[in-house]
Amino acid sequence: MESQAVSFRVAKDDLANAVAWVARSLPSKVTQPVLRAMVITADDNGLEFAGFDYEVSTRVKVSAEVMEPGRIAVAGKLIAEITSTLANKPVDLRVEGTKLLIHCGSSRFELPLIPLDDYPQLPELPELTGTIDPQLFIESITQVAAAAGKDDTLPMLTGVHVVVDGDRVEMAATDRFRLALRTFEWTPVTPDVKANLLIPAKTLQENARTLDPHQTDPVEIAVGQGDQVGREGLFGVHTENRETTTRMLDADFPNIHPLLPKTHTSMASVPIAPLQEAIRRVSLVTERNAQIRMQFSPDQLILSAGGTDSGHAEETIPCSFIGRDELIIAFNPGYLKDGLAVVHTENVVFGFTEPSRSAILLPEPDDFKEATPEPDSDGSFPTPETDFTYLLMPVRLPG
Structure with missing residues (x-):
């Protein structure tokens, strides 16, 4: 290797943040050792740190004092671990032969260079x-990815399905047991863009x-869908000094919209914080992935779990319930907690059809909070307008 x-010399925090961010996307196990590398480019504009494993690429730029420009590569996760432990002083890095020397305060490290030929x-x-x-982007991804397989x-179930139609974006994910759907508006470059x-x-x-989430600049989204040579199927994100590209999944996402109920035989509004605490306590007596039972009646919700062998737990919390006199349904407690964690209102609204069919969890809309919804002429309740829906399959109860 020549x-x-x-x-170059760089501020410790700038260096540590940059290499830590790139290292997060580097694979731990690789078929080609060169893919463990973090590529460092030093030029008149400062430093660029990059990583790529044929699926995900990351690049970040930081300012630095560059004495001798060039392009080198070292083990990415190792340099990230080293820089995280350095004192808060300027860091000097220079190549000597086939090694990268790192000096910071009284610390000194030598890392072997990785050849860039391959x-x-x-x-x-x-x-x-x-x-x-940025905040909308973060919230939408967090809500939807909770349901991904x-x-x-x-x-096809490990991805987030994103449908762009002009200024409207719909994100969805499902693992067959639950489904999350989020809609929001963004600013497209052209008003008729579809993806x-x-x-x-x-x-x-x-x-x-x-x-x-507090950055002022918007997140830039760049999509290459096979109309550009060498950029087929790429999803890119650019923000401030960072950019990533991801190869999109070559699979067909299932049609989820027929699964979403339009009306409900009964609905409930439950405060999220007390419900999460009650689930945490009651599920202590459940075996792994066992169900937690929810018994809804007009003024209360009774949570229960366990049986004769593993012990039994029960807790009652207040709720508003409309529709039938009573409903008993059971859920996987982990899936239920995942859904509640991404409903960002004080109360969650449940919509039910039958105890054996999927229920939905929604952020409580203002009109639901202010007045009890009126049923349609057939006695059913329409689904409230919302930008987020979490659909959850129930667990079959014995008998």
Whole structure:
């Protein structure tokens, strides 16, 4: 490997934040050792840190004092671990032979350079498609990704389905046991833009987790859908000094809209915080993935779990319930808690049809809070207008 005399000085926090962010996306297990690398480019504009594993690419730029420009690569996760432990002093990095020397205060490290001969070409960010408020982007991804599948043998369920129609965006995810749907408005580059995307949920979650919700600049979204050579099927996110690209999933997302009930035989409004606490206590006696039973009546909700062998727990909390006199339904407590965690209102509204059919969880709308909804002529209650729906399959009760 031909060495080059790369040398630069950078603020410790800038360096630590940049390498930590890139290292998060680097694979732990690789078929090609070169994919463990973090590529560092030093030039007149400062430093760029990048990583790529053929699926996800990350780039971040920071200012630095560059004495000798050049492009090198080192083990990404290792340099991230090292920089996180350094003292809060300027960090000097320079290449000597086939090693990168790191000096910070009284600390000194030597890292072997990784040859760049076999490193894949980093994909370019596609053209800008639209922009979105950072807080809205983070909230929408967090809400929807909660329902995405983890089973890689069903790739169509490990993604978030994103449908763009002008200024309206719909995000959805399902693992067959629950479903999350969020709609919101964004600012497209062209008003007639349309897109149908399936993006890996874990990559979107990583994007949301590392964004600053208080940043003033909007998040830029860039989509390449096969109309540009070398940019086919790429979903790109650019914000301030960071950008990522993700290869989209080549799978068909199921048609979820027929699963969403339009009307309900009964509905309930329950305060979320007391419900979460009650579920946490009652589910202590459940075995793994066992159900938690919910018995709704006009003024109260009785939560219960367990049986004769594992013990029994029961707790009553107040609720508003309309429709039939009583309803008993059971859910997986983990899936129920996931749904409640992403409903961002004080109360959650449940919509029921039958105890054996899916129920929905919604943020409580203002009109539901102010007055009891009136049933239609057939005695059913229409689904309130909402930008978020979490649908949950019940667990079959014995008998």
